[in-house]
Amino acid sequence: MKTSLRCIVFLFAVLVLGGSSKGQPQxxxxxxxxxxxxxxxSIDDTAGxxxxxxxxINTTVGAVGGIKxxxxxxxxxxxxxxxxxxxYLFPGNYTVALTITDINGATFSSTQKMYVYQKxxxxxxxxxxxxxxxxxxxxxxxxxxxxxxxWQWSFGDLxxxxxxxxxxxxxxxxxxxxxxTLIANNQDNCPDTVTKIIxxxxxxxxxxxxxxxxxxxxxxxxDLFRPLGTNTDFFQRKLVKRVSVNIYDRWGVLMCEWKTVNxxxxxxTTAGIEASAGVYYYIAESENIYSELFEAHGFVTLLR
Numbered sequence: 039m040k041t042s043l044r045c046i047v048f049l050f051a052v053l054v055l056g057g058s059s060k061g062q063p064q065x066x067x068x069x070x071x072x073x074x075x076x077x078x079x080s081i082d083d084t085a086g087x088x089x090x091x092x093x094x095i096n097t098t099v100g101a102v103g104g105i106k107x108x109x110x111x112x113x114x115x116x117x118x119x120x121x122x123x124x125x126y127l128f129p130g131n132y133t134v135a136l137t138i139t140d141i142n143g144a145t146f147s148s149t150q151k152m153y154v155y156q157k158x159x160x161x162x163x164x165x166x167x168x169x170x171x172x173x174x175x176x177x178x179x180x181x182x183x184x185x186x187x188x189w190q191w192s193f194g195d196l197x198x199x200x201x202x203x204x205x206x207x208x209x210x211x212x213x214x215x216x217x218x219t220l221i222a223n224n225q226d227n228c229p230d231t232v233t234k235i236i237x238x239x240x241x242x243x244x245x246x247x248x249x250x251x252x253x254x255x256x257x258x259x260x261d262l263f264r265p266l267g268t269n270t271d272f273f274q275r276k277l278v279k280r281v282s283v284n285i286y287d288r289w290g291v292l293m294c295e296w297k298t299v300n301x302x303x304x305x306x307t308t309a310g311i312e313a314s315a316g317v318y319y320y321i322a323e324s325e326n327i328y329s330e331l332f333e334a335h336g337f338v339t340l341l342r
Contacts, residue, residue, distance in 0.1 A: 076146060076148060077096075077098050077137065077138045077146040077148040078096075078097045078098050078099075078136075078148060079094055079095060079096050079097055079136045079148065080094075080097055081093070081094055081095075081150060084150065084151065084152055084153065085152070085153040085155070086153075086154060087156075087157040087226065087227075087228030088126055088127065088128060088129045088154045088157055088228075089125055089126060089127045089128075089157075090125065090126045090154045091123060091125040091126075092124060092125075092126075093121060093122070094121070094122050094123070094124060094134070094136075095120055095121050096120040096136060096138065097120075098136075098138050098146070100140065102139070102140060103138075103139045103140055103141045103143070104116060104118065104138065104139040105119075105120070105137075105138055105139075106136070106137040106138075106139075107124070107134070107135070107136060108134070109124050109126075109132065109134055109152075110132030110133045110134055110152065111126055111127075111128070111132055126152065126154040129154050129155055129156040129157075130154055131153055131154075132151070132153075132154065133149050133151060134149060134150050134151070134152050135147055135148070135149045136148055136149075155224075155226035155227075156185060156226065156228060157228040158182055158183070158184035158185070158186045158222045158223060158224050158228055158229055158230040159182060159183045159184050159230050160186070160220050160221065160222040160229075160230040160231055160232040161180075161181040161182055161183070161220075161232055162179060162180050162181050162218075162220050162232065162234070163178070163179045163181060164176050164177070164218070164236050165177050167236060167237070168237045168238075168239060169237075169238055169239070170213075170238065170239050170240065170241040171212075171213050171238055171239070171240060171241050172241040172328075174209055174210040174211070174238050175207060175208075175209045176207070176208050176210065176236060176238075177205070178191065178205060178206050178207070178218070179205050180204045180205055180220070180222065182220070182222040182230070184222075184230070185224045186223065186224050187223070187224055187225055188202070188222070188223045189201075189203065189204050189220060189221070189222050189223075190202060190223075191203070191206055191219070191220055192218070192219045193208045193210075194216035194217040194218050195208075195210060195211070195212075195216060196212065210236075210238045212238070213238050213239055213240045214237075214238060215235050215236065215238075216235070216236045216237075216238075217233055217234075217235060218233065218235075218236050219231060219232070219233045220232050220233075242277070244277050244278075244326050244332070245266065246265060246322070246324045247265065247266045247334065248263070248266065248320065248322065248336065248338065249266060249338065250336070250337065250338055250339060251338065251339040251340075251341060253341040254303075254304050254305030254306075254340070255341075255342065261304065261305075262302035262303065262304055263285070263303040263305075263320075263338055263340075264283075264301065264302030264303070265278075265281065265322070265324070277326050278324060278326060278327075279299075279324075279325045279326055279327050279329075280297075280299070280324065280325040281296070281297065281298065281299050281301065281322070281324050282295075282296075282297045282323045282324075283295065283296055283297075283301065283321070283322040283323075284320065284321050284322075285338075286318065286319045286320075286321075287313070287316070287318055287319075288316070288317065288318075288319075292308065293307050293308065293313055294306070294307070294308060295308075305340055314342075315342040316339070316340060317338070317339050317340075318338050319335070319336070319337055319338075320334075320337075320338055322334045322335065
């Protein structure tokens with residue numbers, strides 16, 4: 039009875055230790071202790087401003103049959119290499135999970151946190167723009183998104199003027215174009231930079247003058263009788279606030295009138311009939327944006 043018990047114990051030891059009755063190891067039997075083979079991995083950058091990319095490396099010790107990554111943003115990838123790169127497009131706190139499968143089919147997992155912060159998108163507007171040296175005070179309005187809470191302005195002037203206000207006002211002293219730069223940042227230190235060109239032009243001389251001849255024949259050249267410069271000069275148009283013009287024939291009959299900045303006479307009467315070729319008289323009044331009044335009167339020849 040004692041001899042039989044010794045044989046049973048010996049056989050049990052052989053099976054557990056993976057040996058044979060001759061004491062030689064058997065390679066087809068492997069025992070794994072889960073506590074001694076944890077799944078481990080490293081991340082080169084666990085926090086950043088979105089979009090944020092990071093490299094994930096499986097550092098698990100031992101033979102691995104399969105690697106599955108769950109990046110916490112809906113992306114799940116199964117690979118056989120230890121290194122993988124993944125990019126997060128949106129801000130948030132993500133749980134990254136690594137699950138490995140050993141060569142015997144056992145699975146082990148571990149997790150780490152990934153923090154992706156919202157990045158600022160810097161933007162601004164400037165008004166008035168464009169402008170002249172007669173109105174050189176520019177108001178800058180912050181249009182940044184991404185929870186911006188600090189601003190650093192550089193106005194590009196010769197004095198290197200800066201400001202930390204959200205919506206600063208700058209007075210330019212020279213007729214130049216300036217590179218204005220805004221760096222907007224938030225509490226997560228995810229800044230953005232934008233640069234725009236702001237121009238201050240010399241003040242043009244406002245002239246309220248009319249041509250002495252026009253030819254409304256539909257060829258696209260000199261077809262309208264109107265103040266000089268209102269069609270071609272940008273600042274001449276911007277300087278005009280109001281225009282009023284009356285045109286009469288030699289008998290004092292009103293042929294045309296308009297009260298708009300972009301108005302003009304196309305050579306037709308108030309009834310829509312083509313006026314005859316000849317000489318007509320005009321009386322005009324204008325007001326510029328600085329409330330200065332101008333008057334003009336004279337003769338114009340209509341050619342057919």
